[in-house]
Amino acid sequence: MENESYVKIISEWDIVEARQLGRNIAKELGFGTVDQARITTAISELARNIYLYAGEGEIHIECLHKFGRIGLKVTAMDQGPGIRDIRKVMEDGYSTSGGLGAGLPGVRRLMDNFDLISSPGKGTTIQVEKWLR
Amino acid sequence: MENESYVKIISEWDIVEARQLGRNIAKELGFGTVDQARITTAISELARNIYLYAGEGEIHIECLHKFGRIGLKVTAMDQGPGIRDIRKVMEDGYSTSGGLGAGLPGVRRLMDNFDLISSPGKGTTIQVEKWLR
Amino acid sequence: MDFKAILEASYREMLRRYIEESSEVALYQGQMFSRKSIEHKVSPEEIIHIHCKVLKDLFPDIQKEVLSSFDFLMEFMMDYGLAYQEHQSLRNRQFEIISEIETAASIQENLLETPVPDHDELDIGAISVPAKKMNGDFHQFVHERERISIAIADIIGKGIPAALCMSMIKYAMDSLSESTKIPKDVLEYLNKVVEGNVGSSMFITMFYGIYDSVKHLFTYAAAGHEQGFYYHSLTDTFEDLITEGIVLGVDQDVTYKQYEKRVEPGDMLVLLSDGVTESKTDEGFIERSAITDLIQTYMHLSSQEMVENIYHDIERMQNFELRDDFTLIILRRKQ
Amino acid sequence: MDFKAILEASYREMLRRYIEESSEVALYQGQMFSRKSIEHKVSPEEIIHIHCKVLKDLFPDIQKEVLSSFDFLMEFMMDYGLAYQEHQSLRNRQFEIISEIETAASIQENLLETPVPDHDELDIGAISVPAKKMNGDFHQFVHERERISIAIADIIGKGIPAALCMSMIKYAMDSLSESTKIPKDVLEYLNKVVEGNVGSSMFITMFYGIYDSVKHLFTYAAAGHEQGFYYHSLTDTFEDLITEGIVLGVDQDVTYKQYEKRVEPGDMLVLLSDGVTESKTDEGFIERSAITDLIQTYMHLSSQEMVENIYHDIERMQNFELRDDFTLIILRRKQ
Numbered sequence: 020m021e022n023e024s025y026v027k028i029i030s031e032w033d034i035v036e037a038r039q040l041g042r043n044i045a046k047e048l049g050f051g052t053v054d055q056a057r058i059t060t061a062i063s064e065l066a067r068n069i070y071l072y073a074g075e076g077e078i079h080i081e082c083l084h085k086f087g088r089i090g091l092k093v094t095a096m097d098q099g100p101g102i103r104d105i106r107k108v109m110e111d112g113y114s115t116s117g118g119l120g121a122g123l124p125g126v127r128r129l130m131d132n133f134d135l136i137s138s139p140g141k142g143t144t145i146q147v148e149k150w151l152r
Numbered sequence: 153m154e155n156e157s158y159v160k161i162i163s164e165w166d167i168v169e170a171r172q173l174g175r176n177i178a179k180e181l182g183f184g185t186v187d188q189a190r191i192t193t194a195i196s197e198l199a200r201n202i203y204l205y206a207g208e209g210e211i212h213i214e215c216l217h218k219f220g221r222i223g224l225k226v227t228a229m230d231q232g233p234g235i236r237d238i239r240k241v242m243e244d245g246y247s248t249s250g251g252l253g254a255g256l257p258g259v260r261r262l263m264d265n266f267d268l269i270s271s272p273g274k275g276t277t278i279q280v281e282k283w284l285r
Numbered sequence: 286m287d288f289k290a291i292l293e294a295s296y297r298e299m300l301r302r303y304i305e306e307s308s309e310v311a312l313y314q315g316q317m318f319s320r321k322s323i324e325h326k327v328s329p330e331e332i333i334h335i336h337c338k339v340l341k342d343l344f345p346d347i348q349k350e351v352l353s354s355f356d357f358l359m360e361f362m363m364d365y366g367l368a369y370q371e372h373q374s375l376r377n378r379q380f381e382i383i384s385e386i387e388t389a390a391s392i393q394e395n396l397l398e399t400p401v402p403d404h405d406e407l408d409i410g411a412i413s414v415p416a417k418k419m420n421g422d423f424h425q426f427v428h429e430r431e432r433i434s435i436a437i438a439d440i441i442g443k444g445i446p447a448a449l450c451m452s453m454i455k456y457a458m459d460s461l462s463e464s465t466k467i468p469k470d471v472l473e474y475l476n477k478v479v480e481g482n483v484g485s486s487m488f489i490t491m492f493y494g495i496y497d498s499v500k501h502l503f504t505y506a507a508a509g510h511e512q513g514f515y516y517h518s519l520t521d522t523f524e525d526l527i528t529e530g531i532v533l534g535v536d537q538d539v540t541y542k543q544y545e546k547r548v549e550p551g552d553m554l555v556l557l558s559d560g561v562t563e564s565k566t567d568e569g570f571i572e573r574s575a576i577t578d579l580i581q582t583y584m585h586l587s588s589q590e591m592v593e594n595i596y597h598d599i600e601r602m603q604n605f606e607l608r609d610d611f612t613l614i615i616l617r618r619k620q
Numbered sequence: 621m622d623f624k625a626i627l628e629a630s631y632r633e634m635l636r637r638y639i640e641e642s643s644e645v646a647l648y649q650g651q652m653f654s655r656k657s658i659e660h661k662v663s664p665e666e667i668i669h670i671h672c673k674v675l676k677d678l679f680p681d682i683q684k685e686v687l688s689s690f691d692f693l694m695e696f697m698m699d700y701g702l703a704y705q706e707h708q709s710l711r712n713r714q715f716e717i718i719s720e721i722e723t724a725a726s727i728q729e730n731l732l733e734t735p736v737p738d739h740d741e742l743d744i745g746a747i748s749v750p751a752k753k754m755n756g757d758f759h760q761f762v763h764e765r766e767r768i769s770i771a772i773a774d775i776i777g778k779g780i781p782a783a784l785c786m787s788m789i790k791y792a793m794d795s796l797s798e799s800t801k802i803p804k805d806v807l808e809y810l811n812k813v814v815e816g817n818v819g820s821s822m823f824i825t826m827f828y829g830i831y832d833s834v835k836h837l838f839t840y841a842a843a844g845h846e847q848g849f850y851y852h853s854l855t856d857t858f859e860d861l862i863t864e865g866i867v868l869g870v871d872q873d874v875t876y877k878q879y880e881k882r883v884e885p886g887d888m889l890v891l892l893s894d895g896v897t898e899s900k901t902d903e904g905f906i907e908r909s910a911i912t913d914l915i916q917t918y919m920h921l922s923s924q925e926m927v928e929n930i931y932h933d934i935e936r937m938q939n940f941e942l943r944d945d946f947t948l949i950i951l952r953r954k955q
């Protein structure tokens with residue numbers, strides 16, 4: 020297993036590929052079925068956001084080994100329009116109201132760490148991590 | 153099958169008996185598994201309320217035949233302390249916050265019709281109905 | 286042992302028992318236990334996972350395909366799980382907001398407290414009840430020597446925005462210099478304040494009157510406010526307190542007309558907000574005559590008892606749901 | 621065909637495909653479809669029921685016990701289903717309240733709008749962001765001839781109650797007569813207003829300063845407010861703007877000390893609310909030195925760009941959750 024793998028998100032099929040990649044790596048690292056599904060759902064959401072709002076971008080998946088702990092890190096990046104009001108999209112009930120799915124608060128809940136950098140017009144990078152318990 | 157059956161609620165075992173009675177009648181009337189479970193949950197909640205707040209009371213279950221439709225009616229009655237603020241107990245999020253379960257708003261959701269009469273110091277009567285679709 | 290381990294062990298035991306006996310007891314226990322897992326924030330996809338695991342233990346020869354079907358079910362439940370976690374967080378926030386509104390409402394109540402003037406020759410009663418937590422109606426009594434001024438205002442709109450706007454009006458009223466205290470001047474001044482400060486989205490109706498308790502002369506003016514009543518003791522009849530004038534906040538340069546009324550012994554001034562007259566019952570809006578009927582009914586009581594009884598009657602007519610803030614003031618010249 | 625029939629048919633097809641191929645595509649489709657069923661308010665116990673029914677169809681020889689296990693699972697999910705329905709209803713109510721608060725917030729924003737003064741020799745930047753929807757921080761610039769007055773205040777508390785209180789302060793500031801506009805007098809006057817009007821529950825911290833743009837002299841006083849910074853261009857060092865004085869609203873008869881500072885070219889005044897310095901990150905509260913470090917980082921930019929960049933950095937450090945209202949003003953004398 021390489022230390023970092025990535026999927027280019029251009030079509031909806033790539034979302035599935037990113038999910039598959041994430042699930043495989045999560046499994047190899049020893050995550051249980053529920054956590055595998057959570058990691059996959061988070062990746063799915065991030066990839067779908069790229070597909071829907073930025074048109075294209077990339078999902079990178081890395082294995083983490085820090086302080087004797089094992090984890091998985093997902094980075095979603097795009098050069099899309101960026102997020103104008105970050106606090107708004109991080110608000111509960113904002114994205115789910117239209118059946119838009121988990122949204123970024125959902126991604127944050129599914130994972131252990133969450134970080135977001137976005138500049139309007141330049142793009143968005145989201146990094147999330149999950150640690151093996 | 154008689155047209156009306158009832159269970160006296162005195163101990164926690166009677167809650168189970170009321171549930172069983174309700175489930176049986178619902179089944180006989182032709183309700184599907186999901187609706188059987190809903191009716192049973194509603195009865196369970198009403199019986200439990202009697203057991204917890206009034207000490208004792210009764211659960212009556214009737215078959216309804218009206219306008220060519222078939223239904224089931226549950227009446228929960230007690231001579232307990234009554235409900236002081238009806239608008240409060242019918243409020244969402246009020247009873248569920250402490251893990252108290254569905255509460256009366258839940259019972260209302262599980263069934264088709266809901267009616268409540270309560271006088272402080274005299275007791276409470278709740279009637280709910282569910283119709284076969 | 287942490288809750289998830291307890292959950293798994295209990296689930297196994299309850300499910301085993303249910304499959305053996307098909308008993309209602311096991312189902313009841315299941316339901317009781319599910320509340321505990323809700324309390325412990327166990328999400329539904331975890332329940333599916335535990336169910337699958339327990340099945341595998343209980344039925345070692347279960348079809349592989351049936352087990353794998355649970356992966357699909359779990360995936361399907363994932364978004365339900367998230368919706369459910371969002372629920373927890375929304376509910377907590379909701380409780381926060383409600384307690385905040387309650388604090389604000391009690392600050393407002395403090396701010397607007399206005400004792401009813403006590404006067405040998407006058408009997409005054411007042412009641413003001415918000416439809417929601419915060420009051421968008423305003424009333425104020427000021428008693429200076431022989432003059433008693435009475436203001437009653439209604440912000441168009443209810444709730445928090447109205448309350449915010451009203452605390453400004455209150456402040457503006459307090460900073461009125463004594464010389465300006467002539468009804469039409471007061472309204473013209475407040476009109477400028479509202480126009481300048483509140484923005485185009487807010488309008489306020491207002492009635493302002495001054496009772497001279499030596500001459501028993503009531504001087505008043507109004508800005509688009511619900512008309513009050515005047516009760517003539519001599520003829521036992523009611524008359525509308527007709528006033529002209531546009532609501533505050535529409536136009537900087539409005540002028541208001543001023544009116545006068547000589548008040549005889551036993552006569553009454555009835556001032557109100559539209560929440561009183563526009564009360565909606567099952568039979569539709571109540572008529573203004575219903576209010577005067579109620580006043581007739583309770584006329585033998587003190588003014589304060591009158592306004593309270595009328596409020597309670599109207600509250601009940603509306604099934605205990607106020608659709609608008611309700612303010613009613615009665616001033617009677619004693620016999 | 622109604623949604624439940626579509627759901628059942630699609631579920632069967634997706635599950636069959638998943639069991640055959642074990643493919644990620646089927647799982648993805650499942651997740652997408654589950655959103656639709658959430659939208660259509662299908663509760664989780666119904667999903668369990670459908671799953672069971674489909675299994676029975678797909679595997680006619682499935683163990684009877686396995687099928688009956690689903691009755692138990694369904695019972696267990698019942699309360700989850702109710703919690704989930706409650707979620708829908710709470711969310712709707714919440715949106716109602718939130719829209720009310722948003723209206724109030726936009727009124728407030730209108731009310732508090734204060735354009736940053738434009739001056740040949742000064743470069744001023746200001747940002748004020750509420751932690752919740754409504755701002756409990758206040759700032760105001762008034763530019764009259766050579767004098768630019770800067771007020772910055774913080775209501776102890778946040779949200780609606782603070783906002784209510786603040787609209788009064790704003791009104792009191794507006795009614796200051798020009799003669800009173802000496803920092804210590806302003807604070808002493810406002811102290812009386814707060815004491816008299818707001819009640820014992822509310823306290824306000826405030827900084828008030830006047831910049832004389834001819835003499836380049838900054839005169840200021842403060843009431844318990846978070847200390848600002850003074851940047852000396854010559855030595856490239858920061859100094860705390862130390863002030864003495866109790867918060868507004870505690871004691872009627874407080875007097876305030878007044879201070880002066882001669883501002884040299886390139887020097888900066890940094891005024892803030894405690895929401896800036898008491899930002900809490902994962903590593904604990906940020907140090908005041910973190911603020912001056914950020915100022916150093918962005919010093920090559922305009923004052924407005926500086927305050928905006930500093931805000932965005934601190935917002936991110938806090939995971940986009942502000943714990944308090946955030947107000948930051950920088951005034952720099954141009955080189």
Ligand SMILES: [Mn+2]
Pocket residue numbers: 421422439440441442443447610
């Ligand atoms: Mn109103």
Ligand SMILES: [Mn+2]
Pocket residue numbers: 439558559560609610
């Ligand atoms: Mn009204």
Ligand SMILES: [Mn+2]
Pocket residue numbers: 756757774775776777778782945
């Ligand atoms: Mn504050």
Ligand SMILES: [Mn+2]
Pocket residue numbers: 774893894895944945
């Ligand atoms: Mn603060």
